[in-house]
Each structure stands twice: as C-alpha cells, then as structure tokens.
Amino acid sequence: MDLPVCHLVHWDDIDRWADALAGKISAAGRSPETIVGLTRGGWVPSRLLADRLGVKHLAALRAQHWGVTATQTGKAEITEKLTSPVDGRSVLVVDDITDTGESLRLAVEHVRATGPRQVESAAFLHITHSKYVPTYYAEEVPKERWAWFIFPWNYWEDIRTLSAKALPEGKDSAGVRQLLLEQAKIAVPEADVRQALAPPANRS
Ligand code: ADE
Secondary structure (H helix, E strand, O other), X not given: OOOOOEEEOOHHHHHHHHHHHHHHHHHOOOOOOXXXXXXOOOHHHHHHHHHXXXXXXXXXXXXXXXXXXXXXXXXXXXXXXXXXXXXXXXXXXXXXXEOOOHHHXXXXXXXXXXXXXXXXXXXXXXXXXXXXXXXXXXEEEOHHHOOEEEOHHHHHHHHXXXXXXXXXXXXXXXXXXXXXXXXXXXXXXXXXXXXXXXXXXXXX
C-alpha cells in the first residue's frame, strides 16, 4: 500500500493565495462581471475572489476528472452544466488547482461556447506539468514537487480516504497516523484519524 505524498493546506495559505490572485487580476485591469466556480474545488476560491473583487454574480459548473483523493476518474467531463447564463458578460472561471489542467480547460471551453464577451481562468495553484495554463494563478508548483494538496474544504474527505487505505496495514488509529506521517508526510491528530475511520453514524 502506497499513500500519495500530501501537503496540508492551511487557511492562511488560502488567504495569501486569494489576495495574490485578486491582486494579479486587478493589476491586469480586469473586473469580471461573473465568476464561475468549478464544483467542488473552485467554490470557496470563487467566493473569496468575488469578495475581494466586488463581484456579485456567481455561477457554478461541475467538471470532473478526479475521484476520491488522488485518483483520476478517466476522461475529464462536464457533469453539471453552467447554473446561469453568461452570454455577453466577462467571465472568470475559477478552480483551486490545475494539475492535469483538463477540468479547467474543459470548463473554459464549455463557458466559451455559451457566448460570453470574454473568458479568463484562475487557480490558486498551478502544477507545471499541467497542459492547460490558467490566465492567472497565485503559486506555481514545480512538477517534481507534485503532492496531493489537502485543502481545508476537502480535509475530511481526504483524511477518510487515506485512513481507510492505510487501515489494513496500520491496524488501528495509531498505526494509521504513523503511516500518514511516514508515507503521506502529513501529521494528522490521532483523534482526527479515529473520527475519519468511524462509521458515518458514529461520527460526532
Ligand atoms: N485536484 C487535482 N489535482 C490535485 C492535487 N494535486 N491536489 C489536490 N487536489 C487536486
């Protein structure tokens, strides 16, 4: 059993990236009329950017390429269409990270096909092997430093998936915590591992 190397993202990282992105977009002289947040990873980044840029109109679009923690689902696809029309508007499509870049590329194409005046894209993190480069990103991650980034909005899902994977070898919450430390390189409180491994009905 191999766990992917992970990186725990904290809220102060998120604040820094949101500030940096908003700064880059403003410096480029842009003020989007609509922000389209990719579900699910782009929702919180979209809301934070909307607040910083004073954008009132938010829409959602679901593009899927990744399933549970660090597993790709095959081909990227749009699984839920744009929630409101953006024709004639200037649009910013937002996700948390571009890794393969397929989700954001597909989402931008989908939005473009609906007739906006202009479409740009943004992500907090951009991994350099991504085939699609967002118009704006806060930080570049060299492909040699690829990791699974555990964003605060995905914390429990990721810890649940990783803990379940480590359980047969780790045997109990202490053993799982140790494997998370050794293989995934993340320090997770044992109480969180216990909570993640509890059946849904017993979760507090
Ligand atoms: N979604 C796609 N790639 C990811 C990564 N490396 N970390 C977190 N979420 C992702």
